[in-house]
Amino acid sequence: MIGILLEEARRRTTGADLTYKSDETTTLELRGGRVSSARVALSHGVSLRVQAGGRIGIAGATDDDAQGLLSRALASAAAGEAGQLALPGPSVWPAVGTHVARAATATVSDLAAPAQLLRDRLGTERLRVAASVSRSLGSVQVANSAGLGAAYDVTTVTLRLEATRMHGDRRLTLLARRAGADLPPLADLERWVAQVRQRLAWAERQVDVPSRVQRVGFLPSTMEILLEPVQQALVGRAALHGASPLARRRGTRVYSPEFSLVDDPLVDGRPGSRPFDDEGTPCRPLPLIERGVVENLIYDLETATRVGTTATGHARRTTFGKAQAAFSNLVLSPGTASWAGILEAIGDGLLVEQLASAGSMNLAGGAFSRVALVAWRVEGGEVTGLAPEVTIAGNAHELLGRIVAIGEEQVWIGSRAAPTVVLDGVTVY
Amino acid sequence: MAARERLKQQLADALRASRADHTEIRLQRTWASTLAWRGSRLEAATTALEVGGTVRCLNRGKGWGTASFTGFGDLRAMVSRAHELSLAVPLDAPIRLAEVPAREADFLADLDGDVRDVPLSDKRALVDRLAQEMLGGDRRLADSYCAYQDAVIERWVATSEGVMLYDIRPDVRFTAAAVAREDNLQGRGVESWAGRVGWRSISRLEQAPRTAGRRAVALLRAERVRPGTYPVVLDPRAMGTLIHQTVGHLSEADGPGAAPGDEPILAPGRRVGPDILTVGDDGSAAGLPGSFAFDDEGAPTQNTLLLQHGVVVGRLHTRATAARAGVRPSGNARAAGYGDSPSARITNLYVSNGRGTLEELIGGIAFGLYCCDALAGSLQQSRYALTTGYGYLIRDGRLAELVQPVVLAGDFTEMLRRVDAVAGDFSWSPLAAGCTRSGSGALAVADGAPHTRFEGLAVVGDAG
Numbered sequence: 001m002i003g004i005l006l007e008e009a010r011r012r013t014t015g016a017d018l019t020y021k022s023d024e025t026t027t028l029e030l031r032g033g034r035v036s037s038a039r040v041a042l043s044h045g046v047s048l049r050v051q052a053g054g055r056i057g058i059a060g061a062t063d064d065d066a067q068g069l070l071s072r073a074l075a076s077a078a079a080g081e082a083g084q085l086a087l088p089g090p091s092v093w094p095a096v097g098t099h100v101a102r103a104a105t106a107t108v109s110d111l112a113a114p115a116q117l118l119r120d121r122l123g124t125e126r127l128r129v130a131a132s133v134s135r136s137l138g139s140v141q142v143a144n145s146a147g148l149g150a151a152y153d154v155t156t157v158t159l160r161l162e163a164t165r166m167h168g169d170r171r172l173t174l175l176a177r178r179a180g181a182d183l184p185p186l187a188d189l190e191r192w193v194a195q196v197r198q199r200l201a202w203a204e205r206q207v208d209v210p211s212r213v214q215r216v217g218f219l220p221s222t223m224e225i226l227l228e229p230v231q232q233a234l235v236g237r238a239a240l241h242g243a244s245p246l247a248r249r250r251g252t253r254v255y256s257p258e259f260s261l262v263d264d265p266l267v268d269g270r271p272g273s274r275p276f277d278d279e280g281t282p283c284r285p286l287p288l289i290e291r292g293v294v295e296n297l298i299y300d301l302e303t304a305t306r307v308g309t310t311a312t313g314h315a316r317r318t319t320f321g322k323a324q325a326a327f328s329n330l331v332l333s334p335g336t337a338s339w340a341g342i343l344e345a346i347g348d349g350l351l352v353e354q355l356a357s358a359g360s361m362n363l364a365g366g367a368f369s370r371v372a373l374v375a376w377r378v379e380g381g382e383v384t385g386l387a388p389e390v391t392i393a394g395n396a397h398e399l400l401g402r403i404v405a406i407g408e409e410q411v412w413i414g415s416r417a418a419p420t421v422v423l424d425g426v427t428v429y
Numbered sequence: 430m431a432a433r434e435r436l437k438q439q440l441a442d443a444l445r446a447s448r449a450d451h452t453e454i455r456l457q458r459t460w461a462s463t464l465a466w467r468g469s470r471l472e473a474a475t476t477a478l479e480v481g482g483t484v485r486c487l488n489r490g491k492g493w494g495t496a497s498f499t500g501f502g503d504l505r506a507m508v509s510r511a512h513e514l515s516l517a518v519p520l521d522a523p524i525r526l527a528e529v530p531a532r533e534a535d536f537l538a539d540l541d542g543d544v545r546d547v548p549l550s551d552k553r554a555l556v557d558r559l560a561q562e563m564l565g566g567d568r569r570l571a572d573s574y575c576a577y578q579d580a581v582i583e584r585w586v587a588t589s590e591g592v593m594l595y596d597i598r599p600d601v602r603f604t605a606a607a608v609a610r611e612d613n614l615q616g617r618g619v620e621s622w623a624g625r626v627g628w629r630s631i632s633r634l635e636q637a638p639r640t641a642g643r644r645a646v647a648l649l650r651a652e653r654v655r656p657g658t659y660p661v662v663l664d665p666r667a668m669g670t671l672i673h674q675t676v677g678h679l680s681e682a683d684g685p686g687a688a689p690g691d692e693p694i695l696a697p698g699r700r701v702g703p704d705i706l707t708v709g710d711d712g713s714a715a716g717l718p719g720s721f722a723f724d725d726e727g728a729p730t731q732n733t734l735l736l737q738h739g740v741v742v743g744r745l746h747t748r749a750t751a752a753r754a755g756v757r758p759s760g761n762a763r764a765a766g767y768g769d770s771p772s773a774r775i776t777n778l779y780v781s782n783g784r785g786t787l788e789e790l791i792g793g794i795a796f797g798l799y800c801c802d803a804l805a806g807s808l809q810q811s812r813y814a815l816t817t818g819y820g821y822l823i824r825d826g827r828l829a830e831l832v833q834p835v836v837l838a839g840d841f842t843e844m845l846r847r848v849d850a851v852a853g854d855f856s857w858s859p860l861a862a863g864c865t866r867s868g869s870g871a872l873a874v875a876d877g878a879p880h881t882r883f884e885g886l887a888v889v890g891d892a893g
Contacts, residue, residue, distance in 0.1 A: 038514040039495035041768050043481070058475040062499035065478075072476040079464075079549035080474040108517055171810065241467060241572060320461075320477040356809045362892070369836070369890040371812060389812070391889065 002143060005048065005066040010145050012074065015051040017087050017144035019278045019317045020044070027134040028112055033119030035112055045319030051084060052077040056302075060320040085301050087146040088311075091282050093275035097268035100182040103155040104137055111135055114159055114184050121193045125200060128164045133157070142280040150280065155181045156271055163196050167203050167386070172374065174199055175221070175354060179414050181269035199353070199374075205385035207377045209428060215349035215404060216392065216426040217342055217378070220411040222352050223418040227330065229366035229396040230261065234288050235325050236299035240307055243364055245397065246294045255292040256403035258335055262287050263298065265313065265328035272328035272415035278317040283328065286312055292401075300325040332418040335406025344381040345405035345422040351376040351383065352392060366397035393427040433535075433583070433595055436501065440587040443504035449486035449494075449512040451526065452589040455725055456482035456501060457767035460545050461580040464552055466560040468573055474549055481767040482585075486511040487526070492518030497768035527751035527758050529728045531591025536722040538598040541627030544579040552577065555631065563607055563638035567646050572608040575638060577601075579627075584725075592727035599627040600718070600873065604862075605638040607645035616648030617834075619804060619818060623718045623859045623873065648819060651831045653891045660797035661837070661886040662790050662823070666858040669876030670803035671815050673778045675841040676701075676708050677876075678808055678866060680735045680743070681761070681773040682750035694811065694842075695741045702739035702845040705783050709734045710745055712760050712776030718859045718873035719776035723760070726771055730760035739845075745773045765870030775864055780878035783851030790850050790882045797823040804834065804892065814838040816892045834892040850882040 002020055009016035022044035029037045045062045050073045057077025061069045115131035122129055134157070141151040158179040165172050176192045178184050218226060230246070232238055239247030246254060265274050265283035276282050279301050287295045299307070300315035300323045316326040337345060354374040362368070375387040400423070407419035440454055459479045465472045483497040484507045494515030496507045544552075560575045580600040587593045602623040609616040618641035622634060663671060678684050679695045695701065712730030714720050721730050726748050733743045745761035746754065750773055762771035791799060802818025815837045822829040855877060863871030 035492070035518050036520070037493045037495070038518050039493075039497070039770070040510060040514060041497040043497075043499045043768065045499060058473065060475070060477045061479075063478060063480045064500065068478070072478070075549050076474050076476055079553040081471045243572070320463075320475065320479065322473045322475065356812065356814075357807060371809070371838070373809065393890070 001046070001064050001066050002141065005046070005070060006143055006145065008066065008070055009048070009050055012070070013050040013052045013145070015085065015087055015145050016049065017142070017279065018046055018048045020046045020141040021138065021319070023136055023138040025134055025136040026108070026111065027132060028108065030112060030115045030131040030133070032129065033116045035108070038108065047317045047319050048073045049323070050074060050077050054082055054084065055080045056083045056085070058322050062319060083302065083305070085305060087144045088148055088280045089146045090148050091276070093150065093282060094266055094284065096266045096273050096275050098181060098273050099153040099155050100269065103135060103157050103182050106135060106183060110183065111157070114189055115161070117189060118161060118193065122163065122196060125197070126165055127196070130162045132160045140274070140278070142276065142278060144280060148280045150276060152275055157181070157183055159184050161192065165200065167206065170206065170386070172203050172386070174374070177413055179271045180412070181273070202376055202383050203386040207385035207387065209350060209377055209387045209390050211429040213425055213427050215346050215422060215424050216428065217346045217349070217351040217420055217422045219351065219353050219420050220413055220418040222355050223332065223416065223421070225355055225368055225370060226396045226400060226421065227332070227416070229363055230289070230400070231327060231330070232363045234297050236297045236303040236307060237325060239297055240303055244297070245364070247297060250294045252294060253292045254294055254397070255289060255400040257291045258403045258406050259289055259292050259400055260287070260333040261289040262331045262333070263314070263327050263329065264331050267329050267331070270329045270412065270415055274328060277313045277315040279311065279315040279323055281311045281313040281315065283313040298325045298327065328415065330416045334408050334410045334419040337405040337407050339407070342405055342407050342420050342422060343378055343383065346378040347381060349378050350387060350390070350428055351378050355392070366395045368396060369393040390428050393429070394425065399423045399426065436585055437587070437593060437595070439501070439504055440585060440593065443508050444587060444589050446505050447486065447508045447512060447589060449488055449515060451487040452508060453485045453726065454482060454504065454508070454587050455764065455767065456585040458583045459580055461578060462544070462549060462552065463576070463578045464556050466556060466573070466575040469561060469564060471553065471557070474553060476549065479767070483764070483768055483770065484508050484511040485770060486515045487524060488512070488515045490520060490523055491515045492520045492524065493770070494518065495770055524749055525752040526748040527756070529588070529590065529592060529726065529748060529758060533593040536594070536596040538596065538625065540581060540597070540599045542629035543581065544599065544601070544628050545581055547628045552579070559605070559634065559638045563605060563642040566639070566642055567609070569609045569611045569646050569649065570607055570642055571610040573642070574604070574606040576604045586723060586725060586727045588727055594723050594727055596722060598625055601626050601631070603634045603637060605641040607642040609645040609649050611649055614649050616645045616651065618642060618644030618648065621860050621862060625716050625718065625720065644819060647831055648833060651819070651833050653833045654798065654820070654835050654888050656888050656890060658885045658887050660794045660823070661883045662787070662794070662797070662799045663881050663883070664799070664801040665854070665856045665878045665880060667800050667803045667815065667817055668780060668878035668881045669778070669858050670806045671813065672708055672780050672878060673775060673864070673874070673876045674806035674808050674815070675813050675844070676735060677710070677775045677778045680710070680745050681775070682744045682746045682754065683773045684866065695744070697741050697744070699741045700739050701741060701842060702736060703848055704738045705851045706736055706739045706845065706848050707734070707781035708736040708779070709781065710761065710776055710778050714777050717777045717857060717875040719875050721776070724762040724771065725764045726758065726762040728758040728760045728762060730776060733759045733761070745775065747771060747773045763872055765872055769870065774866065774872055775874050777857070777875040777877065779855070779876070780851065780881065782853045782855045782879050784853045785850070786852055786854060787880045790852055790880055791823050791828065792826045794823045794826060798832070798835070798888070799823055799828055800835065800837070808841060811840050811842065812838060813841040813844060835888045836890040836892055837886050838889045839887045844883065844886060847883045847885055848881060849884045852880040855879040
């Protein structure tokens, strides 16, 4: 279908490009270490963009009717936005691991094994353990009328774990999520088991937390609250619409010098890893914030054309939407603080493990207010017990200018790698 | 033979070929067009044809095996894969399914001017004008966003127990958002609307952009509300969203807090609110976004009371949860997309009318808050959060100055206990955003309520 579609599009338009994605995802739900449901999802879809009459048209389909898809893309162009894109030609793609044969050939038993291992390890802890594991086998194909035609295969294995135990009236739920091209390594699982045991020990004592401005350590699992406003401000489209507080401050120091953030699509085996983006632009690591200084924003072809810069290899296309710039793998650089150093840096304060998804968040301005569902009181540089559900509030842009310490250990959660970060001046009430 | 009849034949053939004890097939074909504006610039004009389905199989002593797919290709092969997956899931506690009546029927909604026949250029002209009107009224309007989407959706549900159902329905949704800026101040206005309508009823969208623009400008100089506890009156949109996020989701028999072995927070017979509070869910109501003749397991939809005079009397069920509870399915088995499995979900959730007017509700409040619209709502464990769209202070029993949107939050059982008056001015709010749960896709729903007063709710922050 792809060849016919592109050939026909070449004849009837001044330019065309398409992304074809196919995927087979197997998902197992496990309760108490046993599989409770199994599903497989097969999908494929093509997103076609054409340039005709000085306008851009977009259409998507999950069926195999190439002529119907092209007709709808041309109709879209007739009513579409004005524009002309310089489509990338063939290129030499960087090497990056996106596919692991062992994950691709794993059986249902292989996929269920990590969750069963965790059930066995934690079986004596009076925990309710639920897990889901999914294995995605995908392929991405990008082609355009400038002669580009390239593809890569992807495996992604995602493991989600939830361990719950009642502590009096308080339900303590500990979550973990791991995603990568390969099956989860044993070391990751053992680390989580050790972490759960440590948390259960800490939770034996429930302590009060004073309402005041204090130092707070944000574990990697809570990094989203700090990084989302920064990410939002680093997307080219936000700059285009005047909604980015960072766009006009490129080259200046905005955050603490300990803070460095890189978008790295060329790390092997992570969910955002890829050799080229969905428009065929080659990928490369892109420093976003370097020692507190704003370095780069991310752009897809269209946004880059509109602001007069070059695409950075961050275009993402779904079957039915237009291309948008999106981060690949975000890597927050580790610091030098050991675990003891992190607790010492907090001194008397809080270590936040899990934030409620609901709450107040001004993505553009950076202000947030969230309930900490799981947080630990730190006194005299030691964890003294489970804190009640307190609210954490502050402004991410300001707080990242008040970094006290950054942990030496970096943890991958999905497509984001981050250490623990200790910040001064966080409101807790 | 019409395409839909050919598909029915394929469905019947695939069901006959199944070796599973129970087989269920659901197919969906969605034709959609989307237009989006940012400021005065058209950002996207796209069309989509999305075709796919899901097969679920169940065998004695085994769990669900599910196969979803794009296209309507080889149904027999998909049935075979789902059957094999079911066999790979041994269960100690068998899954039972409550009965659904066997029937064959087509439900053909009035497409109200089929949007598939309207050129994209006509839709562009309409939304272009609305986008310009929103921005043109006031120089302080610095940014705006308009999104229009229309669709025609066809669905087939067939089971090995003799269900063979088909429906077709139109869907139009529209969102207008405006940002006003002046002297380092900012105001935001958002309006959205969704309906089971076609191109003939498109004039219903006309007011949304102008309203959003006016509100953004008005909020520029609106004061912020200090955190604290206030007597609060919610308008029908805010109340509908709050009850949806709390009572609605906690009534979903396989939803939050409904893990096997857990006593549900909304346990039948438990009093959770005052006598004046009655809540229900009605998938059979006419013409609303969450209205259907049958759910995604083929069960007929119905009006289900959830709270009656403050006492829990019902839950929203799939066939499996209904069998566990020993009741009939409520017609709430809904899947977000063709590739998702159905779960117990809200259709059109409502708070029943009480008595009196908004004026009577605010008349007794010396100092309080009137909150309007809802931009977001959520429930995590027992904590709710509601982000309103805008509001007014209440002073000496009258509406006073406009204030910035706020975030209301707290324990939801405490919130229900604090309902102290329900007005008699019920209205539905068909919002464009739909309903999501635990990362699944959005389902079309409506929320409805009258104005409702609370003796005290906590404002934990502002959202301006």
